[in-house]
Amino acid sequence: MRYILFIFFCCFSLQSxxxxxxxxxxxxxxxxxxxxxxxxxxxxxxxxxxxxxxxxLIDAYQQLQQFDEASKVINIQIESFKNQQYLFVEIGYNYQxxxxxEKAEENxxxxxxxxxxxxxxxxxxxxxxxxxxxxxxxxxxxxxxxxIIPKANYNFQVALIYGEKGEIENMFNTYLDMVVFNETYLxxxxxxxxxxxxxxxxxxxxxxxxKLLIKRLQxxxxxxxxxxxxxxxxxxxxxxxxxxxxxxxxKRNGTDLESIIDVGKIAFENNSYExxxxxxxxVLENEPNIDTExxxxxxxxxxxxxxxxxxxSVENQxxxxxxEHGKTKNTIGIQAIYAEFLAFKKNEPENGISVLKEAxxxxxxxxxxxxxxxxxxxxxxxTNKFNSALIYYTQVQNDLKNHTLxxxxxxxxxxxxxxKGDFEWAQSQLKVLKNSTSQLISNDxxxxxxxxxxxxxxxxxxxxxxxxxxxxxxxxxNKNQQAVDTxxxxxxxxxxxxIEDETLFKQAQLFEKINQFESAEKNYLQIIAINKxxxxxxxxxxxxxxxxxxxxxxxxxxxxFYQKIIFEYPSSIFLVDARxxxxxxRGDLLN
Numbered sequence: 001m002r003y004i005l006f007i008f009f010c011c012f013s014l015q016s017x018x019x020x021x022x023x024x025x026x027x028x029x030x031x032x033x034x035x036x037x038x039x040x041x042x043x044x045x046x047x048x049x050x051x052x053x054x055x056x057l058i059d060a061y062q063q064l065q066q067f068d069e070a071s072k073v074i075n076i077q078i079e080s081f082k083n084q085q086y087l088f089v090e091i092g093y094n095y096q097x098x099x100x101x102e103k104a105e106e107n108x109x110x111x112x113x114x115x116x117x118x119x120x121x122x123x124x125x126x127x128x129x130x131x132x133x134x135x136x137x138x139x140x141x142x143x144x145x146x147x148i149i150p151k152a153n154y155n156f157q158v159a160l161i162y163g164e165k166g167e168i169e170n171m172f173n174t175y176l177d178m179v180v181f182n183e184t185y186l187x188x189x190x191x192x193x194x195x196x197x198x199x200x201x202x203x204x205x206x207x208x209x210x211k212l213l214i215k216r217l218q219x220x221x222x223x224x225x226x227x228x229x230x231x232x233x234x235x236x237x238x239x240x241x242x243x244x245x246x247x248x249x250x251k252r253n254g255t256d257l258e259s260i261i262d263v264g265k266i267a268f269e270n271n272s273y274e275x276x277x278x279x280x281x282x283v284l285e286n287e288p289n290i291d292t293e294x295x296x297x298x299x300x301x302x303x304x305x306x307x308x309x310x311x312x313s314v315e316n317q318x319x320x321x322x323x324e325h326g327k328t329k330n331t332i333g334i335q336a337i338y339a340e341f342l343a344f345k346k347n348e349p350e351n352g353i354s355v356l357k358e359a360x361x362x363x364x365x366x367x368x369x370x371x372x373x374x375x376x377x378x379x380x381x382x383t384n385k386f387n388s389a390l391i392y393y394t395q396v397q398n399d400l401k402n403h404t405l406x407x408x409x410x411x412x413x414x415x416x417x418x419x420k421g422d423f424e425w426a427q428s429q430l431k432v433l434k435n436s437t438s439q440l441i442s443n444d445x446x447x448x449x450x451x452x453x454x455x456x457x458x459x460x461x462x463x464x465x466x467x468x469x470x471x472x473x474x475x476x477x478n479k480n481q482q483a484v485d486t487x488x489x490x491x492x493x494x495x496x497x498x499i500e501d502e503t504l505f506k507q508a509q510l511f512e513k514i515n516q517f518e519s520a521e522k523n524y525l526q527i528i529a530i531n532k533x534x535x536x537x538x539x540x541x542x543x544x545x546x547x548x549x550x551x552x553x554x555x556x557x558x559x560x561f562y563q564k565i566i567f568e569y570p571s572s573i574f575l576v577d578a579r580x581x582x583x584x585x586r587g588d589l590l591n
Contacts, residue, residue, distance in 0.1 A: 020039055020042070020043060021043060024036050024039035024043060024056065027039065028040075028056055028059070031063075033063045033064045034064065036056065036060045037057065037061060037064065037066075040053055040056050040060060044057050044073070048077070048080070054077060055131075057073060058070050058074065058090055058094070067097065067098050070090075071091060071094055074087050074090050074091050074094065075091070083118065083121060085110070085111065085114040085118070085121060085125075086111060086124045086125045086128045087128075088107045088108070088110040088111035088114065089107070089108065089125060089128040089129055089132065089134070089137075091107045092105070092106070092107030092108045092111070093132045093134065108129075108134070111128075111129075111137075112125070112137070112141060112144065115141060115144050115145055115148065116144075116148070119148040119149050119152075120149075122141055122144065122148070122152070122154075123142075123152075123154065125141045125145075126139075126142040126145065126154065127157070129141055130161065135161050135164060135165055138161055139158060139161055139162075142154040142158050142161075143158065153178070153181055153182075155177050155178040156178060156185075158174050159174035159175050159192065160192075162174060163192075163195075163196065168196060168204075168205055168208055171196070172193060172208060172209050172212055173212060175192060175193050176212065176213075176216065179224055179228075180222075183224060186224060186227070186228075189228075190231055193209065197209060197232065197235060198576065199235055199236055199237055199576050200580070201236040202579070206232065206235075206236060209232060210232060213225050213228050213232065214229070217229070223249055223253065226245045226246075226248050226249045226252075227245070227249065227259075229241075229242075230245035230246050230249075230259070230263070234263070237270060237272070239263055239266065239267035239276070239279075240272075240274070240275045240278065242275075243260065243267075243275055243278060243282070246259045246260045250286070257283050257286060260279050260282055260283055261279070261280075261283060261292070261296070263275070263279050264276045264279030264280045264283070264296075265299070267279060268302070268303065271306075273303045273306065276299065277303050280297075280299050280300050280303075281300070284297070290325075291330070294321075294330065294331065294333070294334065295333075297321060297334075298333055298334050298337060301314065301317055301318065301321075301334075302337060305337075305345060311341075311345055311346055314341060314345070315346075318334070318338045321334055327359070327362075328362065329362045329363055329364050332359060332362070332364060332368050332371070332372065335356070335358075335359045335372075336356065336359070336371065336375045338355055339352035339353070339355040339359075339376075339379065340352065340378070340379075342355065343379045343382055344478060347478070349379050349382055352379050353379055356375055357376070359372050360372050360373070360376075366399060366400065367400070367403070367405060369399075370396040370399060370400045370403070370405040370406070370409070371405060373392045373393075374392070374405065374409055374412065376392055377389040377391075377392035377396075377412065380392070381412075381419065381473075381476070382476065382477050386416055386419070386420055389412075389416055390413060393409045393410075393412045393413045393416065396408075396409035397413065407436045407441050408438075408441060410429050410432065410433055411429070411430075411433055411441050411444060411445055413429050414429035414430045414448065415448065417429070418448060418469050418472075419472065419473040420469075421462070421469060423456065423462060423465065426448070427449055427452055427453070430445045430446075430448055430449040430452075431449070433445035434446060434449075451502065452465065454498055454499075455468070455497070455498050455499040455502070457498070464490050464493075464494045464497050465499060467486060467487075467489055467490050468487070468499055468502065468503060468506075470486055471483045471484075471486040471487045471490075471503075471506065475506070480510050480513050481514060483506075483510055484507055484510050484511065484514070487503050487506055487510070490503045491504070491507070500530070501531070501534050501535075502536070504523045504524075504527050505524075505536050505539065505540065508523035508524050508540075508543065511523065512543075512551070517547060517552055520543075520547055521544065521547055521548075521552065524541075524543060524544040524547070525544065527540040528540050528541065528544075538565060538569040538572040538574060541564050541565050541568075541569065541574075542561075542562075542565055542572070542577075544561050545557075545558045545560075545561035545562045545565070548561065549581070549585075555585055558581075558585060559582060559585040562578040562579075562581050562582035562585065563578075563582050566578055566579050566582060
């Protein structure tokens with residue numbers, strides 16, 4: 001019984017202390033420092049080794065300008081317990097708050113001198129300086145400790161301080177020193193350096209890091225410097241330069257193609273097809289295994305399809321692949337892309353459907369089945385067989401609910417319902433996808449939901465929105481001229497409707513596809529004229545600049561609209577690309 005009572009008493013005491021601690025912190029945070037002092041004083045007396053209680057007690061006294069009380073508490077602590085010399089920092093800071101700089105400096109030096117006598121206190125002394133924003137002293141403490149104890153590594157703390165001081169070059173060098181000390185620090189160094197660089201290759205910090213890495217590579221050609229240069233170029237979307245670094249690493253080590261494959265994939269996803277093509281050709285030249293070879297060839301095929309290579313050439317490549325590797329479970333990805341090629345490029349949807357149905361009869365897993373069914377449903381939508389498509393999408397969504405494939409299928413259900421004009425059901429699916437684990441699906445869901453919501457308000461019958469959805473479907477089916485004509489109906493009959501800007505933009509994009517570049521130019525200019533603060537205004541500026549640069553060969557106009565993005569739309573997602581292209585054009589024109 002006594003034992004039970006003892007346990008109960010201990011639990012009660014701990015709970016009571018926790019409540020006092022929480023209340024003291026609440027008082028401190030709310031600026032009720034007198035109440036905070038009362039509680040922290042008790043907590044410190046009961047727990048003299050607890051540095052958190054002591055720190056808050058000192059801070060509260062200082063907030064009340066009771067510097068003598070703060071000094072008294074600190075001195076008692078130093079006298080009563082061993083190894084508390086880090087508190088010389090607190091004494092010094094207490095004097096500094098009273099503008100007694102000489103006495104402050106005297107105590108800071110005492111703390112630093114302690115490191116010579118008791119180096120193990122170096123970290124806590126450096127940390128205490130840092131917590132009091134005495135960054136130069138903190139640097140001295142950490143560096144002195146590392147000099148005395150060579151195995152000590154406080155480079156991370158030093159780098160953070162340099163970052164806080166704005167000494168970017170010193171900060172980068174310190175993170176790089178961490179990697180030299182131990183390569184396991186590479187992910188950490190990347191993570192923290194990544195906070196100080198952008199995707200703009202001309203950014204000052206980016207240039208500083210590049211110069212430091214190149215210098216280190218020249219002085220001591222470690223593989224890790226190539227890795228970091230590759231990483232930096234990838235952040236800047238300079239995939240060709242990243243590939244040069246990865247090739248150098250491969251030639252030195254010659255064992256792993258994974259990094260080169262990653263460069264190729266990311267370049268492909270960002271439409272940098274030349275860099276992607278070079279990556280996958282390098283992979284094929286270096287004796288990959290059969291899975292890697294198939295994957296590389298598949299990407300090369302998709303690049304040809306996306307860059308409008310002749311259909312006969314693409315089909316020959318598919319036939320050669322199937323001749324070499326057969327139509328088996330190992331070539332499911334190639335069969336799926338072939339079906340899309342037949343349907344969307346050659347306009348042979350029935351042949352595409354047959355390819356996918358044959359593939360579904362192979363001994364494949366549930367994820368491959370879901371992938372193929374999604375592709376099959378896409379082609380069924382292409383042929384206006386909406387109900388059949390919805391059946392397949394729903395099967396995938398039910399079978400793979402928590403997988404990206406299942407979430408993609410749910411989005412496709414919403415999109416198909418939107419094409420049909422069933423906006424309520426579409427939105428019910430889109431709302432579920434707002435928290436999708438895939439950022440891409442989540443963004444697509446948000447965009448489609450906003451399109452429906454924003455354009456249903458002034459049109460109770462939703463006639464304009466239904467017409468827009470019909471045009472969207474025609475565009476999906478590659479019936480671009482019909483889509484353009486359908487959008488023109490909206491522009492003729494719904495001038496001033498909220499959907500007007502989306503219609504102009506969609507039509508402009510389609511005009512570009514059918515090589516009617518002057519019509520596209522007219523639409524982009526009209527969007528800007530309607531409202532230069534419209535959500536699509538920066539998009540219109542960017543695509544107009546691209547049009548002038550790549551199709552209409554008007555470099556002055558391209559430069560003008562890139563410059564407008566820089567100065568009028570500084571938060572635009574196109575800012576970095578616009579700035580780079582503006583600089584390049586300015587250089588071209590000057591030359």
